[in-house]
Amino acid sequence: DVKVTQSSRYLVKRTGEKVFLECVQDMDHENMFWYRQDPGLGLRLIYFSYDVKMKEKGDIPEGYSVSREKKERFSLILESASTNQTSMYLCASSLTSASGSSYNEQFFGPGTRLTVL
Amino acid sequence: KNQVEQSPQSLIILEGKNCTLQCNYTVSPFSNLRWYKQDTGRGPVSLTIMTFSENTKSNGRYTATLDADTKQSSLHITASQLSDSASYICVVSGVIQGAQKLVFGQGTRLTINP
Numbered sequence: 001d002v003k004v005t006q007s008s009r010y011l012v013k014r015t016g017e018k019v020f021l022e023c024v025q026d027m028d029h030e031n032m033f034w035y036r037q038d039p040g041l042g043l044r045l046i047y048f049s050y051d052v053k054m055k056e057k058g059d060i061p062e063g064y065s066v067s068r069e070k071k072e073r074f075s076l077i078l079e080s081a082s083t084n085q086t087s088m089y090l091c092a093s094s095l096t097s098a099s100g101s102s103y104n105e106q107f108f109g110p111g112t113r114l115t116v117l
Numbered sequence: 118k119n120q121v122e123q124s125p126q127s128l129i130i131l132e133g134k135n136c137t138l139q140c141n142y143t144v145s146p147f148s149n150l151r152w153y154k155q156d157t158g159r160g161p162v163s164l165t166i167m168t169f170s171e172n173t174k175s176n177g178r179y180t181a182t183l184d185a186d187t188k189q190s191s192l193h194i195t196a197s198q199l200s201d202s203a204s205y206i207c208v209v210s211g212v213i214q215g216a217q218k219l220v221f222g223q224g225t226r227l228t229i230n231p
Binding site for chain 1: 151158159160161162163166206219221222223224
């Protein structure tokens with residue numbers, strides 16, 4: 001079974017703090033993703049990575065950065081947390097198919113609910 | 118605009134009853150469509166995937182249908198159980214502005230009452 005783990009289930013931070021959200025997958029997947037999920041808006045892609053040290057902006061990258069130093073680990077960084085970044089953050093991973101598509105089934109972690117005060 | 122619209126937003130039914138959730142999309146060209154189940158406080162888990170040529174696919178008590186001509190999909194749940202209480206998310210994969218992308222629906226929140 002694929003397992004995607006996230007470092008914290010719940011996190012409370014103050015405005016201006018630097019926040020690290022960690023994600024680890026154990027199935028040697030090439031692709032990893034960070035989403036945020038807000039009521040009424042569904043999942044929105046922040047950043048994704050298709051290889052070590054590679055990253056691509058998603059639909060809402062502003063205020064976030066990412067790091068992928070090892071294949072199994074993908075970190076989301078909030079350089080200076082703001083209240084509008086209060087949200088549920090979901091990490092996912094997937095394989096790259098033989099055709100090169102990165103959009104095989106994505107396996108999600110349990111999520112981190114971040115509150116910024 | 119490439120969108121995925123789900124209806125209803127929320128649904129409450131009694132245990133043992135059947136229900137159908139709807140997903141309409143405008144994503145084109147279309148690659149595949151997945152239904153995910155998300156339990157409260159958990160990440161989404163894939164239930165089914167359907168490609169352009171598939172009309173129906175079952176996974177236990179869950180049956181997904183796809184009409185690629187009308188760009189509609191449905192998820193039918195038979196003999197609902199309390200554990201079916203969750204959000205169900207429709208996700209369409211397609212080529213948008215030259216890149217393969219996923220477009221997520223907002224989800225339907227299903228509550229099963231005893």
